[in-house]
Every structure is written in C-alpha cells, then in structure tokens.
Amino acid sequence: MIKSVSGTQDILAENSFKWRAIENRIHDLMRLYNYKEVRTPIFEYTELFTRSIGEQTDIVSKEMYTFEDSGDRSLTLRPENTASVARMTIENNILRANPQTKFYYIGPMFRRERPQKGRYRQFHQFGIEAIGPKSAELDVETIMIAIRFFESFALKNITLKINSIGSKDTRDRYKEALKDFVRPQLDLYCEDCNKRFATNPLRILDCKKDAEKNKNAPHIIDFLEDSAKIYFDRIKELLIYNEINFEIDHSLVRGLDYYTDIVYEISSSDLGSQSALCGGGRYDYLFEEIGGQHTAAVGFACGLERLLLILEEIKYNFLQNSIDLFIASFDDDSRKYVSKLADKFRLNNVSVETDFLKKKVGKQLEYANKIEAKYVLVIGETEIKTGKANLKRMSDGFLQEIDLISAILPIL
Numbered sequence: 354m355i356k357s358v359s360g361t362q363d364i365l366a367e368n369s370f371k372w373r374a375i376e377n378r379i380h381d382l383m384r385l386y387n388y389k390e391v392r393t394p395i396f397e398y399t400e401l402f403t404r405s406i407g408e409q410t411d412i413v414s415k416e417m418y419t420f421e422d423s424g425d426r427s428l429t430l431r432p433e434n435t436a437s438v439a440r441m442t443i444e445n446n447i448l449r450a451n452p453q454t455k456f457y458y459i460g461p462m463f464r465r466e467r468p469q470k471g472r473y474r475q476f477h478q479f480g481i482e483a484i485g486p487k488s489a490e491l492d493v494e495t496i497m498i499a500i501r502f503f504e505s506f507a508l509k510n511i512t513l514k515i516n517s518i519g520s521k522d523t524r525d526r527y528k529e530a531l532k533d534f535v536r537p538q539l540d541l542y543c544e545d546c547n548k549r550f551a552t553n554p555l556r557i558l559d560c561k562k563d564a565e566k567n568k569n570a571p572h573i574i575d576f577l578e579d580s581a582k583i584y585f586d587r588i589k590e591l592l593i594y595n596e597i598n599f600e601i602d603h604s605l606v607r608g609l610d611y612y613t614d615i616v617y618e619i620s621s622s623d624l625g626s627q628s629a630l631c632g633g634g635r636y637d638y639l640f641e642e643i644g645g646q647h648t649a650a651v652g653f654a655c656g657l658e659r660l661l662l663i664l665e666e667i668k669y670n671f672l673q674n675s676i677d678l679f680i681a682s683f684d685d686d687s688r689k690y691v692s693k694l695a696d697k698f699r700l701n702n703v704s705v706e707t708d709f710l711k712k713k714v715g716k717q718l719e720y721a722n723k724i725e726a727k728y729v730l731v732i733g734e735t736e737i738k739t740g741k742a743n744l745k746r747m748s749d750g751f752l753q754e755i756d757l758i759s760a761i762l763p764i765l
C-alpha cells in the first residue's frame with residue numbers, strides 16, 4: 354500500500370465544498386478591493402527564493418524542496434508566493450502600464466517542516482500583493498482586508514500584532530545592539546539561538562524557548578530613522594481611525610529578509626501552538642533583490658488549513674454542502690421522466706440529485722435527508738400525467754404544488 358507523503362493531506366469530497374466556500378469568499382472580497390487574481394507556476398528557479406527570502410532563513414536553509422531537472426538547473430517547489438508574484442510583475446513589465454497594481458493568489462506552498470496539527474509540508478495560502486505605491490493607507494488597506502476576511506467567518510479571539518523593522522541600515526544597527534544584549538548570556542540560550550546569533554540574529558526574538566530571556570532586549574523601533582518613525586506613526590493613526598485593534602509586538606520581526614518598515618501578524622487563540630493565521634508586511638527591497646528596479650510593495654499570506662481548523666472547531670455552517678432538490682422516482686418510466694426533469698431544473702440553475710440505485714421511495718427520501726436536500730419531489734404516474742407535483746420543503750415539511758414543465762424552483 355503506497356501512502357500519501359507525510360505532511361500532505363487529501364481534501365476529501367466531504368471537505369472540498371468547505372475549500373470552495375473559503376475560495377469563493379476570497380474572490381468576492383477581492384472584487385470589493387479591486388485586487389486581481391494571478392496564478393504563477395508551482396516551481397521556479399531556486400535562485401528566486403535564495404535571493405529573495407535569504408540564505409540564512411529557515412525556509413531557504415532547511416525547508417525547501419529543491420531538485421535538479423535533467424537540464425541541470427536547480428528548481429524549487431515554491432515555499433511562498435510573494436517572490437514569484439514579484440518575478441511575474443517584473444518579467445511582464447506590469448508596473449509600467451499600471452503603477453498601482455494589486456494582485457491576489459490562492460494556492461499550495463511547500464516547506465519541509467516537521468508536520469503537526471496546523472503545520473504541513475504542502476499547505477495553502479491566500480495572499481495579496483499591492484505593488485507600486487509606498488503608502489501607509491495601502492499598508493492599512495492590506496491589514497483591513499485580512500481582518501475583514503477573518504471577521505466574515507465570524508472569527509473571534511483574533512489578535513493583530515504590528516511592528517516596524519525600518520530600513521536595512523536600521524536592522525544592521527539593531528542586530529549589533531541585539532547581539533550585544535545576548536552575548537553575555539549566549540551560553541544560556543538554546544542551540545538554535547546560538548546558531549542564529551551568527552547567521553540571523555533577528556530570529557532570536559522569535560524563539561519561544563528563550564522568550565523570557567529576551568524580555569529586556571532592545572526594541573527595534575528605538576532604532577528607526579525619523580522618516581520610518583513618522584511612517585509607522587501614520588500607520589498606527591490610520592488603524593486607530595479605522596477602529597482596528599492592534600498590539601505592538603517588539604519581538605515581531607518575521608523570518609524573511611525582504612521585509613521593511615511595517616510587519617504584522619494575525620493570530621488566533623483558538624489554534625493552539627500553531628496560532629499564526631496570517632503574516633505580512635512591506636517588502637520594498639524584494640524587487641531589486643531579484644533583478645528589478647526598486648519597487649515599493651506590501652502584502653500578506655494567510656494559511657487556509659489553519660483557518661479551516663478554526664472553522665471546524667467553531668462548527669461554522671458552510672451551507673454549500675446541501676443540494677437544492679432531490680427527485681425521487683418509482684420505476685423505469687418515472688426514472689426516464691426524471692432524467693429529463695432533473696436536466697431542466699439544472700438548466701434553471703437548481704442543483705439536483707436523483708437515485709441511481711433503484712431504491713424504494715422511502716429509502717430515497719432517507720438519502721435526500723442525509724445529503725441535506727432542501728426540497729424533494731416524488732415523481733410517479735400521476736405527476737407525469739398531470740405535469741404537476743408537490744414540492745416538499747425538508748426543513749418543515751411544507752408542501753406546494755409546482756409545474757413540472759417550467760421546472761423552476763419557487764422561492765418559498
């Protein structure tokens with residue numbers, strides 16, 4: 354028996370409608386904000402990720418699925434989509450025609466992490482990228498989209514944390530200050546942090562094991578240049594004006610090299626240890642890192658498996674699972690009639706299921722109940738002769754006679 358790869362999941366038929374419901378919600382929401390969907394390849398040249406995400410990050414140093422193809426080029430399954438969207442934007446010269454460009458994507462990402470609840474090796478992200486302007490209003494728009502997205506599922510217990518990591522220069526100065534703080538007690542820090550100290554000291558702030566020791570660490574916002582400080586103040590002002598609750602988290606630096614200025618994370622206390630639902634920020638260095646011109650950009654990525662975990666926990670009612678109409682039949686004559694009748698209903702946009710197992714009518718109705726059909730019709734000799742039948746509303750048994758020739762479901 355060949356099994357699925359550890360950390361991957363099948364989306365079974367009883368769950369796929371939930372995915373579609375989430376995806377539909379995303380498409381609807383994105384229309385409201387004028388973001389356009391893009392779909393980039395699942396694999397890219399490895400350099401795209403090493404140059405953008407950064408060699409010293411966990412993703413690049415240990416989590417990428419990288420392989421050589423027969424042309425001896427090193428390819429990598431995308432661990433995230435921001436770099437690909439930036440590459441696509443440069444390659445297709447998109448900003449020239451549209452200096453205010455807004456994209457979104459939904460799709461699988463691949464990281465070789467240790468699988469556990471909420472953490473997979475193939476997982477799905479919904480993300481947005483707003484490219485062109487450097488604008489605090491745009492940064493706040495991206496945050497508001499994420500918040501509105503989660504609110505639209507009535508999620509409670511979500512927290513928005515923000516921080517500013519300023520420019521590269523700020524970060525270089527801060528890294529030294531952080532190292533000066535950690536150095537005297539470095540041997541008390543965990544093994545990973547000892548490695549990070551040399552390679553990626555900012556990540557020391559992410560460490561759960563050493564959180565207590567980091568309590569008195571210097572804050573990066575105290576190292577911001579004046580312009581970055583003003584910019585961050587403007588973002589806070591806009592969030593307050595838009596009545597979006599937030600906390601400032603001095604340990605929030607995000608793992609990736611390409612971020613600048615605002616970084617943010619939305620988490621849910623309903624999620625246990627993998628509590629991050631969404632991470633984002635401004636990434637004005639990314640485009641030049643991969644060979645483009647300096648380009649301002651901001652965006653986020655949300656993990657859809659984690660959203661689904663919460664929705665299942667709160668027993669979110671997806672509704673879309675049910676079908677509109679089940680049509681029961683008695684014999685070959687009525688089955689023949691129903692094959693045409695069902696088709697007529699479907700042409701009128703009504704979803705219909707029928708019986709193919711030749712079960713007794715009573716059993717067919719039990720099945721209609723099981724698949725949560727909203728309405729039921731039973732077609733026999735009389736109904737065929739008169740062209741009329743009683744439509745039964747399953748929620749309360751209400752009956753209404755309808756005309757089978759027009760095959761329209763009345764609004765009851």
Ligand code: AMP
Nearest residue numbers: 471472473476629630631632654655656
């Ligand atoms: P990141 O690209 O690391 O900023 O992640 C953005 C979001 O994607 C996180 O907040 C998670 O919700 C989700 N995510 C990241 N890695 C995984 C993973 N291995 N499995 C499931 N979801 C993930």
